[in-house]
Amino acid sequence: xxxxxxxxxxxxxxxxxxxxxxxxxxxxDHGYNVHxxxxxxxxPDEPKNIPYCDKYYIIPFYRSPFATxxxxxxxxxxKLIDENEYELVHCHTPVAAAIARYAFRTARKKRGTxxxxxxxxxxxxxxxxxxxxxxxxxxxxxxxxxxxxxxINEEDYSAAKKMCRGKKCKAxxxxxxxxxxxxxxxxxxxxxxxxxEFGIPNDxxxxxxxxxxxxxxxxECSITAVAANKGVYMLICGTGKSAEKCKELxxxxxxxxxxIFAGYRYxxxxxxxxxDAFIFPSRREGLGLAAIEAMATGLPLIVSDNRGTRxxxxxxxxxxxxxxxxxSQFINAVQLLSSDRxxxxxxxxxxxxxxxxxxxxxxxxxxxxxYRGYLQIPSENKxxxxxxxxx
Numbered sequence: 001x002x003x004x005x006x007x008x009x010x011x012x013x014x015x016x017x018x019x020x021x022x023x024x025x026x027x028x029d030h031g032y033n034v035h036x037x038x039x040x041x042x043x044p045d046e047p048k049n050i051p052y053c054d055k056y057y058i059i060p061f062y063r064s065p066f067a068t069x070x071x072x073x074x075x076x077x078x079k080l081i082d083e084n085e086y087e088l089v090h091c092h093t094p095v096a097a098a099i100a101r102y103a104f105r106t107a108r109k110k111r112g113t114x115x116x117x118x119x120x121x122x123x124x125x126x127x128x129x130x131x132x133x134x135x136x137x138x139x140x141x142x143x144x145x146x147x148x149x150x151x152i153n154e155e156d157y158s159a160a161k162k163m164c165r166g167k168k169c170k171a172x173x174x175x176x177x178x179x180x181x182x183x184x185x186x187x188x189x190x191x192x193x194x195x196x197e198f199g200i201p202n203d204x205x206x207x208x209x210x211x212x213x214x215x216x217x218x219x220e221c222s223i224t225a226v227a228a229n230k231g232v233y234m235l236i237c238g239t240g241k242s243a244e245k246c247k248e249l250x251x252x253x254x255x256x257x258x259x260i261f262a263g264y265r266y267x268x269x270x271x272x273x274x275x276d277a278f279i280f281p282s283r284r285e286g287l288g289l290a291a292i293e294a295m296a297t298g299l300p301l302i303v304s305d306n307r308g309t310r311x312x313x314x315x316x317x318x319x320x321x322x323x324x325x326x327x328s329q330f331i332n333a334v335q336l337l338s339s340d341r342x343x344x345x346x347x348x349x350x351x352x353x354x355x356x357x358x359x360x361x362x363x364x365x366x367x368x369x370x371y372r373g374y375l376q377i378p379s380e381n382k383x384x385x386x387x388x389x390x391x
Contacts, residue, residue, distance in 0.1 A: 002085045004033040008077075008100040010061045010093040011041040014212070014264075016050065019177045019289075020092070022360055023367060024052035030377050032087075037080060038096070061096035065138070070099060077103045088114040088375060094123055098138060101145045108145060114374040117142075118150040118177075121286020122159060125307055128284070143169045147374060150367070152176045152287045155307040172370055176287045178363030181355065184296045187270045194274030198235060198260050205338040206233045207302070208275035210268045210290045211282070213240035218304070218324055220249055221281040225302075225330035227253040232338050234259045235275065237268040272297045276344060277337050283324050285309060296355035300347030302333045312358070318351035 005027050009015040016038050024034045036053045039060040050056055059076045062069050081103060089104055091097035097117045107113040123135040140163050143149075149164065150172045151157040160171035195202055207226055211217045219236065223246060226234040236246070236259065243261070250259045265271060272278070278294035278301050285308030291301055292312060303309045304324035313319040320336065322329035337344050371377060 002033070002087065003031055004035060004084060004086050006035045006037060006084070006086045006089040008036075008089060008091045008096050009038045010063065010096045012036065012038040012048070012050065012056075012058075013041045013046075015093060021051055022178065022180075022364055023090070026364060026368065026371075028052045035084065035086075037077065037100075061093070061099060063095055065095055065098070065134075070095065074099050074103055081107050085111060086113050088116065088371070091115070091117045092120065094119075094135070098142055101142050105145045108147075114147050115145060116148045116150065116370070116374075117146055118152075119156055119160065119286065120152060120177075121284065121308060122151075122156050124159070125155060125284060139163065143167050148172060148370060150174055150370065153307050153311050156286065170373075172366075174366040174370075175358050175362055176289060176292065178360035179289065179293050179296055179355070179358055180360045181296055184269050184272070184293055187273055189267075189270045189273055191274050194271055198262070200233050200235070200260070200274070204231065204233045205277075206235060206275045207277050207279050207334060208235045208237070208272060208294070208299075209279050210237040210265075210272075210294075211280070213238050213243045213246055215242060216283050217242075218281040218283055219246050221324070221327055221330055222279045223249055223253070223255075223259055224327050225279070225281075225334045226259060227255040228331045229334045229338055232258065232334060234279075235262055235271065236260065237262045237265045237271065239264045269293055269297075272299060275299060277302060277334075279330070279334070280304065280309070281322070281324055281330060282306060282308075287311060292355055292358045295348075295351035296358075298348040298352045300337055300344045301351060302330060302337065312354050318347050318354050320347070 033054045035055040037057040040058045091100045124132040149160045157173040164171045278299045280291045280303045288308040301319035315321040320333040
């Protein structure tokens, strides 16, 4: 079988480029050809540059498992599989991964293709709506077409172990896909020039948000919390379906001079160095990489309590933890941090050290051990890594 691996995800720019380049590089360093199959979420005039990618196949995957267009995506993927011999396929994002695992069922059986799936957060979880039971049923059915499930939090790991019990599929837990601590912490940008770019006073308390703007990320809560605290500014990085709704909310609250929408920023990690705190009120998270990146720069966190943030956020130690649907708690948290610089310093200092265990080197080492469990790849000395924004 040819030394070729395939990475599958729903989109390219916001998933492959953001999270998977270090692992693609790892395979290239070991003599593998690397293919990518994902939807095209680049802007029309944006170059489709994917480092460490030998072939790029654009196949749209739709988030809704009931979208009829996904049947066409399945057929296109089957054709891709017939044209190539893959030694391993690593699937990401729920619907794309489900389609890929089912499409690879024959290649897995006849060619011995290894099929891995990283669950960045199961859609079934404690406290989830009843409809999420459908995702559990689907995931359990797909176990038979999967060699390994990689999880990033304890709740999902426990669920994966139960589903894999008595099956040929193995369950793993890693410390997320990893953050490049050196890149995040070392920047030529200063607090002053970052604030000048957005017209934010240097002495103002600045809360930052960096995520897709959708219902799950609960950005409206962040906006309301900041708006209720006079003199506090907010920088929102990201785009998404709820962006216009959030902009309307800012207008309604009359705080357009203090709450700034920066759009999608490749340099969002550098902008953290201009902030005083990071807010992250998601309804659910698999882990919450953006919050860990903020901790790595020494920012105190204001987060919601969910299975992802429970992995690292400890109330009063490195974060203020709130209930996702309790806006009053978030308002009070912003007020507390904006009026207590010593508390900010304490939480930020502790969080800085908490972030160490989520370093990219740790995650690559654990994933390398998993890959070697399925492929004939000898051990090697550490190589350099490249994170998503350095393209």
